[in-house]
Amino acid sequence: MLDRIAHYKSLCAELSLSDTPQSYVGGAFVTGGGAKIALEDPFSRVILTEYPDCGAEIAKQACAASDAAQKVWMADFTAAGRGIVMQKIANIVDERHETLAQVEAVVSGKPIRDCRVEVAKVSEMFRYYAGYTDKLHGQVIPVPSGHLNYTVREPLGVIFQITPWNAPMFTAGWQVAPAIACGNGVVLKPSELTPVTSIALAAICEEAGAPKGLVNVLAGLGPTAGEAAIAHDATRKVVFVGSPATGRVVATSAGKALKPVVLELGGKSANIVFEDADLEAACKGAQAAIFATAGQSCVAGSRLLVQASIKDQFVKMVADGMQQLKVGDPLDKATEIGPISNRRQFDHVTAMIGQAAKDGASVLTGTSHEADALIVPPTILADLPPGSDAAQTEIFGPVVTVLSFEDEADAIRIANSTDFGLAGAVWTKNVSLAHRMAANVRAGTFWVNGYKAIHVSTPFGGSRSSGFGRSSGMDVLMEYTEPKSIWVETAQVPRVAFGYAPSE
Ligand code: NAD
Numbered sequence: 001m002l003d004r005i006a007h008y009k010s011l012c013a014e015l016s017l018s019d020t021p022q023s024y025v026g027g028a029f030v031t032g033g034g035a036k037i038a039l040e041d042p043f044s045r046v047i048l049t050e051y052p053d054c055g056a057e058i059a060k061q062a063c064a065a066s067d068a069a070q071k072v073w074m075a076d077f078t079a080a081g082r083g084i085v086m087q088k089i090a091n092i093v094d095e096r097h098e099t100l101a102q103v104e105a106v107v108s109g110k111p112i113r114d115c116r117v118e119v120a121k122v123s124e125m126f127r128y129y130a131g132y133t134d135k136l137h138g139q140v141i142p143v144p145s146g147h148l149n150y151t152v153r154e155p156l157g158v159i160f161q162i163t164p165w166n167a168p169m170f171t172a173g174w175q176v177a178p179a180i181a182c183g184n185g186v187v188l189k190p191s192e193l194t195p196v197t198s199i200a201l202a203a204i205c206e207e208a209g210a211p212k213g214l215v216n217v218l219a220g221l222g223p224t225a226g227e228a229a230i231a232h233d234a235t236r237k238v239v240f241v242g243s244p245a246t247g248r249v250v251a252t253s254a255g256k257a258l259k260p261v262v263l264e265l266g267g268k269s270a271n272i273v274f275e276d277a278d279l280e281a282a283c284k285g286a287q288a289a290i291f292a293t294a295g296q297s298c299v300a301g302s303r304l305l306v307q308a309s310i311k312d313q314f315v316k317m318v319a320d321g322m323q324q325l326k327v328g329d330p331l332d333k334a335t336e337i338g339p340i341s342n343r344r345q346f347d348h349v350t351a352m353i354g355q356a357a358k359d360g361a362s363v364l365t366g367t368s369h370e371a372d373a374l375i376v377p378p379t380i381l382a383d384l385p386p387g388s389d390a391a392q393t394e395i396f397g398p399v400v401t402v403l404s405f406e407d408e409a410d411a412i413r414i415a416n417s418t419d420f421g422l423a424g425a426v427w428t429k430n431v432s433l434a435h436r437m438a439a440n441v442r443a444g445t446f447w448v449n450g451y452k453a454i455h456v457s458t459p460f461g462g463s464r465s466s467g468f469g470r471s472s473g474m475d476v477l478m479e480y481t482e483p484k485s486i487w488v489e490t491a492q493v494p495r496v497a498f499g500y501a502p503s504e
Contacts, residue, residue: 002331004041004106008048011103012196015096016203021195021219023054024202026065027212032058034224037192042109042339042346042374043330053192054220056228062187063232065213066158070185072211074155079134086130086181088208090123093173093201097123100197102331104169108194109339109374111330114293122173122201125456129181132474136182136481146491153481155183156236160229162222162250163190164242165341166296166396169197171241174456174471176201176215179239182480187235189218189226193342222246230254237479240264241298243394244465262469262479264298264461266394267422270415270441271301271451272405275310277427281449283317285427286400289451291325291378294337295398296345298466299423301451302395305414308404315364315382315402322366322378329370337366339374340397346374349397356381356390356401392418408433415441421463425451444470 012019021039022029034053041048073082093100101115108115138151159179163171168190179186190198198217205215218225230238230253238254240247241264254261271289273282289301306314330338340346353376357363366378379399384391391401405411415424424443428434434448444462447453454460459473470476489496 001044001329004044004046005048008041008103008106011099011106014099015103015200017196017200019049021049021051021199023058023062023219024199024217025058025062025213026069026216027206030054030058030061032220034220037221039107039193040343041106042341042343043370045372045374048107051219053224054218055224059187059218059220059225059228060232062216062218063158063160063229063234066185066187066216067234069211069213070155070157070183073180073185073214074183076211079136082181082183083130083133085209086126086133086177089205089210090126090130092204092208093119093123093126096200096204100169100200103200104197105330107196108165108168109330109341110167110293111335111338113333113335118167118170121456122169125173125177128456129177132181132477136477138483143487145496146489146494147496148488148490149485151483151485153477154484155481158185158187158234159237159239159480160235161186161188161239162226162242163188163198165191165194166293166298168194169201172198172201175239175241176205177456178472178476179480180205180210180214182477184480185213186215187218187229188215189220189222189229192219192221195219226250227253230259231257235259237261239469239471247467262461262471263467264469264471265422265465265467266396266420267298267300267462267466268303268392268394268418268420269299269301269423269425269443270303270305272305272411272415272424272426272437272441273307273310273314274411274426274428274430274433275307276429278429278449279310279314279317282427283314283321285425285449285451286318287321287325287378289425290400291322291337291398292452294340294376296341296396297452299445299452299454300396301425302400303391303418304400304402305405305411306402307411308406311402311404315380318400319364319380322380325366325378327366327368327370327375327377337375337378337398340376343374345396346376349376349395349399352390352395352397353379353381353399356384356388359385359388359390361390361401386414386417394420408436412437412440419465422466423447423462
């Protein structure tokens with residue numbers, strides 16, 4: 001096997017980064033002095049590096065740096081000029097595409113074929129939002145007085161963004177690109193377990209011409225660095241991507257400081273197969289929905305709802321198909337399922353499978369020949385009580401729970417029987433039924449005869465325990481700007497007294 005530590009170090013060198021992750025603050029790399037954090041390659045199980053938590057002080061410096069840089073970003077650049085910088089960011093990401101994908105695969109354990117796609121998506125995100133920098137304009141409103149009333153859309157200031165470990169650079173781009181396109185500064189705290197590509201992205205932003213400090217990255221922990229950045233006076237909004245449990249903690253801290261929050265949390269999405277579906281396509285879709293990226297995807301189709309009349313046949317198709325999936329080394333381009341990204345998550349997934357078996361599930365598994373890696377082979381949990389933990393909560397691994405339904409109403413009832421509302425899908429040839437399911441299943445994103453297509457141009461987010469707010473498409477432009485209403489008196493004799501125009 002490739003020497004993972006040497007490979008990791010040479011990739012960091014190619015990106016001009018220290019192999020001991022550092023925070024990027026005000027255009028400089030800085031090292032904290034907090035608790036040690038280890039980065040373990042989840043496939044080879046070697047410790048790639050250890051680095052100290054940046055802590056609260058560096059987080060405060062990052063917020064101050066972002067505040068200063070945001071003012072420069074608005075004052076010294078034209079709207080179109082900001083777009084040109086964002087185009088350059090996209091170009092540099094493209095130039096470093098393979099190095100960024102490789103380092104992501106080594107640190108997170110995600111298969112290289114997925115990392116390559118995700119890095120390519122990041123440049124796409126910067127190009128997409130580059131086009132909006134000079135199109136964020138207000139309105140002229142015909143108020144019933146002698147005023148010219150117009151609105152402008154202003155950036156908020158500093159946005160603090162918190163991201164998880166499952167798609168590090170993809171999620172960083174998804175958050176940073178619209179925020180800076182709208183004229184904001186950013187402090188980004190990636191997961192302490194996967195900080196490298198986010199640090200690289202921040203340095204690329206500056207290399208492309210963004211002011212020093214416009215995009216800062218904290219290499220550190222939530223309770224220290226994260227809480228300090230939420231509380232900092234310059235932070236105007238908090239955007240959190242992660243688990244519902246941490247989302248509640250973050251929203252509580254932000255609420256105490258009266259700061260608005262966007263929460264992108266987990267899911268337990270229903271992938272619903274009716275008896276009239278193209279079963280071959282639905283089977284491939286069901287596998288991709290849950291087994292791709294080892295199920296470590298917020299939109300994973302983790303509940304497979306199959307019409308009772310075809311349940312046994314369909315479960316057998318999925319089980320047979322999962323034996324063909326290539327499980328193994330994330331750096332092998334043929335690998336479809338790599339390891340679980342970290343030890344804590346591996347323990348969680350294996351404990352959930354064990355508990356499901358105790359709760360009465362039949363457990364069907366694929367195969368893996370990698371004894372030491374943190375690999376969970378693709379797993380089907382059938383005949384599970386619908387109210388059990390594994391049927392209701394997010395496992396975040398390559399584990400699908402199968403539930404059966406009798407008819408349309410039953411499918412909708414079961415699909416909506418968790419507290420999540422992130423995504424869902426239906427497989428059927430009946431167009432009217434497909435539209436009724438799209439209307440009635442609670443989800444921010446819903447697919448008909450497909451799964452997992454997402455794109456920066458369309459809104460993404462959830463409801464209830466899946467969070468609130470949207471972080472892509474045009475909708476996010478409203479999240480990252482606020483309107484200011486300006487009244488200009490134009491009448492020679494103003495008609496407004498005490499704030500009100502007299503009625504005609
Ligand atoms: P997590 O909630 O444990 O951590 C997420 C981030 O929060 C990390 O950066 C962590 O350091 C930080 N954090 C922890 N405590 C904090 C605090 N007090 N203040 C500020 N930050 C703090 O999540 P995870 O285990 O890294 O990721 C997996 C979860 O993320 C899953 O539930 C998954 O569904 C969810 N997720 C959601 C989406 C989405 O868009 N809806 C996308 C990807 C992942």
